[in-house]
Amino acid sequence: MSLTQTTALQVILFEGEPATPFTPDERKSLFRQILGRGFSIRRTSQPEAVSVDQRVQSLVVGRFHGQSPAHPGLPESGQNLVFLDVSDQPAANLADCVTGRAAELQTERQHFDHKSWKPWFPVIDYDRCTNCMQCLSFCLFGVYGVSDIQQIQVQNHDNCKTNCPACSRVCPEAAIMFPKYKAGPINGEIVNDSEIQREKMKVDISSLLGGDIYSLLRDRSDRAKSRFSKERDSSKALTERQKCLVKLQKDADIPPEVLMSLPSPEEIQRRAAEASAKAEAAIQANRQRQAANPDPE
Amino acid sequence: MAENGKILYCNCAHAKVVPDEVKEAVLDGLCESGLEWQAVSDLCEMVARRDPALRQLHGGGPLKVAACYPRAVKWLFGSAGVPLDPAQTQICNMREESAEQVLSQLTHLELTPNVPEGAGKAPREIVDEAEDSR
Known part of the structure; x- marks a missing residue:
């Protein structure tokens, strides 16, 4: 697979309504582990910050308690937008749960394997x-x-x-x-x-x-x-x-x-x-x- | 950070050139700050892959970037066809500055632009401009 024949996957930590915010320690763990797997990660509380781009797949993670984040600007779940409700996940399992789902999406969509190449170029x-x-x-x-x-x-x-x-x-x-x-x-x-x-x-x-x-x-x-x-x-x-x-x-x-x-x-x-x-x-x-x-x- | 401004952090995953203690402390500080921000595993890798997410990262408006040397960051974005706006971009150099200095700049309301001056353009910028003008 060439470097440019891949789509991108990003993880979005959604902490706006109706989601319950993560604690700073949970965030630290999530950011570290997700970056460690080579994915991008963003923290936001604004539904309008969750956009759909055909070339970028977003995994939106939040403690949604079974509710979808209701906002007219927020697109529905689809091929390029996947929601992951981690309300039931204890803090200790949170990062594994998210990185596991991201890895599944990476395999399904043939996203770039970040560990396969050290980015060294002029x-x-x-x-x-x-x-x-x-x-x-x-x-x-x-x-x-x-x-x-x-x-x-x-x-x-x-x-x-x-x-x-x-x-x-x-x-x-x-x-x-x-x-x-x-x-x-x-x-x-x-x-x-x-x-x-x-x-x-x-x-x-x-x-x-x-x-x-x-x-x-x-x-x-x-x-x-x-x-x-x-x-x-x-x-x-x-x-x-x-x-x-x-x-x-x-x-x-x-x-x-x-x-x-x-x-x-x-x-x-x-x-x-x-x-x-x-x-x-x-x-x-x-x-x-x-x-x-x-x-x- | 100024309202509507973005913060971008590069984890420089594939090299040891950014001190680990600086990267870790900046990451922790941003997690504790309550600010909205974005982290990428490795900006160089995204550029090499022409990752479409680069356009989202950029997106216009004030931007603070925690990465490496401003000259390198300027031309990484430039070569990807998403030139940084010199008037609205501040680049914090985690190779040279302390975590405290970087965090202070990232979380400060004011933005101090520091993209190196110059009129050079990368080929992809020129192509994009030509496409835009059609």
Whole structure:
């Protein structure tokens, strides 16, 4: 199931008439457990806050004592709006009861399984981005693409390699963020001038490595293959590859598991060429567009 | 929180970058406050899934968000096609601020807008605007 082929499920704690409000401790338990299962949760006492959206399913939880919340603005129970009366549930069972029902709905409607993917992907700061396409050229995994108007964008979030911030290192404007990264400015901290200089220095990754990155990987791998064929020692070949990648890992903070899972050198070259061609095409299209519609300024 | 304003809390479920003690204390404080508010498991995940609930979260009007760095939050929403209104949005940074500071800002009646300034637009915003103008 792709990331975007799913509908959303949210839990609404309804505490308006005729429902009896939950205690703060009950709320804490409910919020914690429901968030822990990956669902959104909202507390409201206003019937009009319970809306029906075809793309969002709501589980409305309350101590209704057998009565439906009567309000002209409140829709009736249906496919996208499910009521759960927990009047009879003791406080100790409350959270389990609600998360259990939410899990049932998740299965019935094939809602997204929140634990299946760590949301790690680049977020572009378009106040800084100059649409230079460096990131598109660099990424081997097809995370980036261009919009209809040739503007860089993140298109395949789940292609991104978890904990790898390498593309943000090649951005000359420090415009690429990974909100879950440990340090600034990649984590979204304000970018200062000295950091810009630092980031600019990292743009030319090939010079950092003393040569073209893809050639380096290919050459090292070829040498490793050669040694492997001569010595029939797979562990030595692996060691060679690891040595080659240590510098890249250190300079760009790329997790070793990402480097070790890179495709074959031939595939790397193919993908790199494909990404470069995409970037070049976008740059050319932008030039043509600008030539046709020059900026009045 | 100002009347009709919304409070949104991100539980940043998949990473340890927001201190647990801050997240827990803010969550507890909001549960005790009696305010109406909404919590999401992970804002990044919702954006990646283009979760339709993002539009509901946003919805216009004053909004206070307890999450991470304002620059990151601004462009998470922007990339999802639901740009934050700079005049009506305050972002509290749970990575940097204490739970007391965050709670104080969330529950205070006044809203202090702090979305980073800039005229950049994410592609989906531009597409949405084009669709709206048709």
